[in-house]
Amino acid sequence: MGRAPCCDKLAVKKGPWSPEEDAVLKSYIEKHGTGNNWISLPQRIGIKRCGKSCRLRWLNYLRPNLKHGGFTDEEDYIICSLYITIGSRWSIIASQLPGRTDNDIKNYWNTRLKKKLWSKQGKAFHQQLNVKFEHGTTSNMSSSPNQNQILVFQDENTKSNQPLYNQVVDPTITSFAMEEQSMIKNPILETFSFEPNKVWLDIDHDAAASAYHHHSSPSLNCLTTSSSSIGTNSSTQMSNFTLNNNDYGDQEMFFMAGFENLQAELFNGIINNNTQEIGFRGTEMLNNNYLDHDISSFIDYPLYNNE
DNA sequence: AACCGACTCAACCGCCTGCCT
DNA sequence: TAGGCAGGCGGTTGAGTCGGT
Numbered sequence: 001m002g003r004a005p006c007c008d009k010l011a012v013k014k015g016p017w018s019p020e021e022d023a024v025l026k027s028y029i030e031k032h033g034t035g036n037n038w039i040s041l042p043q044r045i046g047i048k049r050c051g052k053s054c055r056l057r058w059l060n061y062l063r064p065n066l067k068h069g070g071f072t073d074e075e076d077y078i079i080c081s082l083y084i085t086i087g088s089r090w091s092i093i094a095s096q097l098p099g100r101t102d103n104d105i106k107n108y109w110n111t112r113l114k115k116k117l118w119s120k121q122g123k124a125f126h127q128q129l130n131v132k133f134e135h136g137t138t139s140n141m142s143s144s145p146n147q148n149q150i151l152v153f154q155d156e157n158t159k160s161n162q163p164l165y166n167q168v169v170d171p172t173i174t175s176f177a178m179e180e181q182s183m184i185k186n187p188i189l190e191t192f193s194f195e196p197n198k199v200w201l202d203i204d205h206d207a208a209a210s211a212y213h214h215h216s217s218p219s220l221n222c223l224t225t226s227s228s229s230i231g232t233n234s235s236t237q238m239s240n241f242t243l244n245n246n247d248y249g250d251q252e253m254f255f256m257a258g259f260e261n262l263q264a265e266l267f268n269g270i271i272n273n274n275t276q277e278i279g280f281r282g283t284e285m286l287n288n289n290y291l292d293h294d295i296s297s298f299i300d301y302p303l304y305n306n307e
Numbered sequence: 308a309a310c311c312g313a314c315t316c317a318a319c320c321g322c323c324t325g326c327c328t
Numbered sequence: 329t330a331g332g333c334a335g336g337c338g339g340t341t342g343a344g345t346c347g348g349t
Binding site for chain 1: 314315316317318319320
Binding site: 015016036037038039051052055088089090091102103106 | 335336337344
């Protein structure tokens with residue numbers, strides 16, 4: 001037996017709200033509030049609507065200080081960063097954007113932003129990403145267990161190798177990532193920042209070292225056998241990767257395996273947009289273990305064990 | 308002018324969570 | 329502790345609009 005409906009489906013009106021209904025709802029809530037009971041609210045104000053419908057109408061359209069349309073570049077950036085970090089948690093993303101609703105952001109992402117990312121503008125962005133693994137940029141992990149690891153996309157235009165950890169982390173994103181760490185599937189990936197020309201990731205070195213230790217010599221197989229949709233879907237594309245198959249390369253591959261919470265569509269978008277090789281360069285950030293928490297217990301990677 | 312496909316976005320559906328009794 | 333309920337949420341739908349032919 002299914003769940004009882006919240007209202008009599010036959011007795012309530014559906015479809016677009018009329019200006020009169022809007023006026024009644026808005027006026028009532030502004031004077032009396034919702035009374036902490038949306039279900040009974042329609043009866044109280046005398047409109048034939050489902051309580052949930054009233055709630056949605058108020059939250060998404062009628063409540064004050066809402067912004068509609070016209071997303072700024074900064075908002076795009078925040079949405080992209082958070083989507084990549086936590087996925088389609090629209091309400092959480094909306095909480096970082098005052099005046100925006102989860103519904104608005106969801107629609108915007110699904111209809112425009114996602115495409116924008118892979119549009120020509122996006123391609124131009126991706127063309128700036130060189131994706132080869134560079135060895136020698138990481139230290140021996142066991143000798144530096146308390147350091148964070150940063151993976152960056154190398155800027156192909158400038159061929160710049162300078163570490164990107166001088167970039168200022170958006171404090172919103174950083175604190176958000178810390179607060180929401182329990183919700184982030186992959187503890188290694190602590191922050192992900194998206195900028196027009198750069199994508200960079202902040203990696204918890206403790207977690208990385210620990211996981212690496214438990215999954216010796218991860219290789220390409222660890223990706224293709226991962227339950228991650230990224231690993232699965234991108235497996236046929238792996239030849240696009242330029243690998244330095246040495247110890248450091250293995251470490252880099254481990255980090256690759258840690259990208260489970262990058263959304264498949266983003267990752268595959270990069271890959272299937274063809275041509276751009278994807279890669280990551282590890283650099284080291286010294287004495288900046290600012291995340292300062294023990295997350296090793298969260299580690300549970302479905303990695304292929306070569307042993 | 309008419310048709311048609313693509314796009315947008317408000318609204319709905321149904322599941323999940325957490326609170327209350 | 330368990331069950332019921334409302335709120336919250338993400339996925340999906342479909343009517344309206346737009347642009348191309």
